[in-house]
Amino acid sequence: MNIHRSFSVIALLGALPFYTQAVQLLGQAQVIEPINVVAEVSGVLDQVEGDVGEAVSKGMKLAAIQTFDYELAVRQQMANLELAKSDLTIKQSLYERYRALKRKNSLSQNELDVAKADFDASKASLDLANLNLDEAKRNLNETQVQSEIRGIITQRKVNKGAWVERGELLYQIVNIDQINVRFFASQYDLQSLSVGMPITLWTERAVNQKINAQITRIGVQPDENTQTYPVFVTIKNTAHVYKPGMTVYGSTERLESSELFKKPE
Template sequence: MKDTREGGIPAEEGKPAAHQTQTDPPIVLDSNGKIGRGPILVVAAVLLVIGVFIITGIRTRVHAEETLTKNTAQNAVMTVAITNPSQGANALEITLPANTQAYIDTPIYARTSGYIKRWYTDIGKHVHRGDVLAEIQTPELDQQVQQAQSDLATAKANLQIAQITAERWKKLLAKNAVSHQEADQATSDYSARQSALSSAEANLRRLEQLQGFEKVTAPFDGVITARNIDIGSLIQAGDNNSPKSELFHISSTDKLRLFVPVPEVYANSVHTGDRIVVTSDAAPNQKFIGSIVRNSNAIDISSRTLNVEVDVPNQDHRLLPGQYAFVHLPIPPSASSLTVPANVLLFRAEGLRVGVVHDGRVQLVPVQIGHDYGDKVEVISGLTPQDKVILNPSDSLAEGERVRIEKGDGE
């Protein structure tokens, strides 16, 4: 018999009912009418996948939190670059201004009074020792010489008569014709006449020497730097040495003297005989070699400097007296000192400090500074060559602070 459903439409065997779709999964029942193992496994697999995703998410989240905590702790530690002090300080050269003077600088004065008869040289001319610079006409001196010559002749005549008288009285005394008193007077008169003759001779020599000064000559080789006379000028001999009575001014420029005020802190670096470099703005790109010849061996109490003389050969006269020059004084390095970059210094209220890394922590070490070389400074005490000194330290750097050394710097 064929089974019919409500509606009069028979259902064919082996075909699904009209209300079922082909996509619906079949429900498998076992012999007892229960659901089979296949669906249960599917559900378990789905639950397992969901659990794995949940566990993986939790572990990822925990790992991220641990990484963040670790990175935060690491970032809280300051990273610093370090350097090691250099053994031995660099040689230092200081530049000091100097006053340039001629090796010999002398004003020429008249030793006799008169009028300028003629002059032979002018400013800028190089003269040699003994060259005649000018002639002075001295009529009064000439008359004095003639008078001295007459006085000398009179003294000689008086001496001659005194000598004859003294000898005559000696002979009479031998015959007891005169007294001893009269003979002694004649002898004494003879001695006085001898002294008068010597005085007259000395006076004549003095006037003749003054006549020799009628020709003004150069006392040494040099250059005339000033001429203050002209023909007919009245010249008064005197010892006041005022600029108005100066005839010429002569300077020896084959060698120059440079007087340098050396600061007290560098006084011990000055050694007599050391060669030294001299420069001048008037002669750019030129170096002159001089030598330290002497110093005052005393510190000027007003300027706290040591006066040092440097002599510079100047045969080619490239340097001029009075010219502004600079002396380059070398300061020898100290083998016992260290040098560090200037950017390692910390200026604190308690004094100058340097940050040193020791076992991962900061130590603020007090140091004593010597010479300043610009980008570097000399450290006299406080550091060793093995110290790890922090470069560009932060102003907030504190004692005992933990730091991390930047790789590749000082390692």
């Protein structure tokens, strides 16, 4: 056996890069976090805008609940506030007069204590009236339903004229400028996968438009139905090429420098 020739072959192999075995994955595009738009107050929907598939901007008006009852509540609380202010003025004046009389020993301590308690109660009533007015104004503002994000409507649950309760779902909106792709990996695939590993993605509708990304996270518990492990990749999607629910393919082939074959010194 020619030892010198063997070392030459090993050295040549060591200078060449090698490829790890590619892992082919199948997955699905998912929204990162859908936004549920709910009614903050109860009432009849006076206006409903937008439909499934339509784009909305942040702050855009989506719906309006009839305001009559809430406007009336604001006026009532404003009147209550004025009454509370007037009552406080009277109770404060009486308390101050009683204090002056007490200093002249023309009033009992008990009468002064009663006046002080009435004055304190009147101040508390004024604070409560302010809180009630703030709540009434807030409820009136909540009759106008707006989008919290820029995105696309994926669900619309109501129509004009419907009665809605507080907390009832009206719309669901998603932003797909950035999305997650959830791949399904077998226990054998996991041996060749790691967080941060490069991965190439593409779809059936755009096979030639491949995206280079990295594995974001890997689940440690298999899905109960498929017995596969979730592998997540987060990608930018400003052109909206990837839609939620779309099938996505992935390949994790990597090029590495071989350190296996080195000529002994």
